[in-house]
Amino acid sequence: xxxFSEIVEEIKSIVSNDFxxxxxxxxxxADVLGISQMNFxxxxxxxxxxxxxxxxxxxxxxxxxxWMLYGQSPESLIESTNKFYIVKYFNDxxxxxxxxxxxxxxxxxxxxxxxxxxxxxxxxRELKNIEAINVSGxxxxxxxxxxxxxxxxxxxxxxxxxxxxxxRTEAGLFIKRVVRRIDGKIDIIxxxxxxxxxxxxxxELEVVGRVVGRxxxxx
Numbered sequence: 001x002x003x004f005s006e007i008v009e010e011i012k013s014i015v016s017n018d019f020x021x022x023x024x025x026x027x028x029x030a031d032v033l034g035i036s037q038m039n040f041x042x043x044x045x046x047x048x049x050x051x052x053x054x055x056x057x058x059x060x061x062x063x064x065x066x067w068m069l070y071g072q073s074p075e076s077l078i079e080s081t082n083k084f085y086i087v088k089y090f091n092d093x094x095x096x097x098x099x100x101x102x103x104x105x106x107x108x109x110x111x112x113x114x115x116x117x118x119x120x121x122x123x124x125r126e127l128k129n130i131e132a133i134n135v136s137g138x139x140x141x142x143x144x145x146x147x148x149x150x151x152x153x154x155x156x157x158x159x160x161x162x163x164x165x166x167x168r169t170e171a172g173l174f175i176k177r178v179v180r181r182i183d184g185k186i187d188i189i190x191x192x193x194x195x196x197x198x199x200x201x202x203x204e205l206e207v208v209g210r211v212v213g214r215x216x217x218x219x
Contacts, residue, residue: 001069004047007054010068014061033057043147051149051215052134055111066114084112085124087151089132111149113215120213121151129155130212133166139190140164140175149215150175156210159186166208169200175211 002010012024015032030040033053043050049069058065066084089111111132113121121130135148143164144150152166159165162179167188177189186205188198 001049004044004049007049007068008044011057014063039147046145048145048147050147052147065112070114084114085118085127086110087113087121087127087130087132089149117213122153122212126153126155129153129209131209132215135175135214139192139195140177141192143191144175144214150211151213151215152209153212154209156212157207159207164211166211168206168208169204173208178207 008026008029011029011032015028016024019028026040026044027037030037033040033050034056035043035050035053040050042048054068055065057063058068087110089109118124118127121127131152131154132149133152135144135150136146138146150166157165159178159180163177164175165178167174167176167178174188177191179187179189181187181199184202186200186202188200188205190197
């Protein structure tokens, strides 16, 4: 997949006509994508592609996301666009990797994913069970970062073998590493060691589904 810097240079080329003869800077690309300059600089430093904003940009410019992410030539896109799959994407839902997130509205969109990404999500048969949401907060870094798009399998709610799950508690919606203890209680673990492990009773949380991947990089 193209790096953040490569994608930025591609965007500069695409919008060059909008800026006339003036040189296009990173801050201009940040404005085009609707990202603050501070967040843009952090994403570039960490090579974290802003997928949600990039999808909106591609839709506005009628550009295939496959071209932007994988550097395919326009001639190859005719064939490749037939190899995309659709999953449900709740663009306004943020599962917190930090302090909790409220779910007040669920605006359903369709998110295109490349064919090569399908096996990671469990294959074509599992796609009907997959939903995509956004990540906010930093408690799951470096595994997940702010603005990542994560994929959840709503049918996988068994905590027996642990793993990373989206859970709902009275504090909101979270993405956490979850482990069932011998005494039956549930340890809620952050990959960022700055955050302490929390322990809950099973009746204090709802398991929404297992996190099976994220857009661009999969663990």
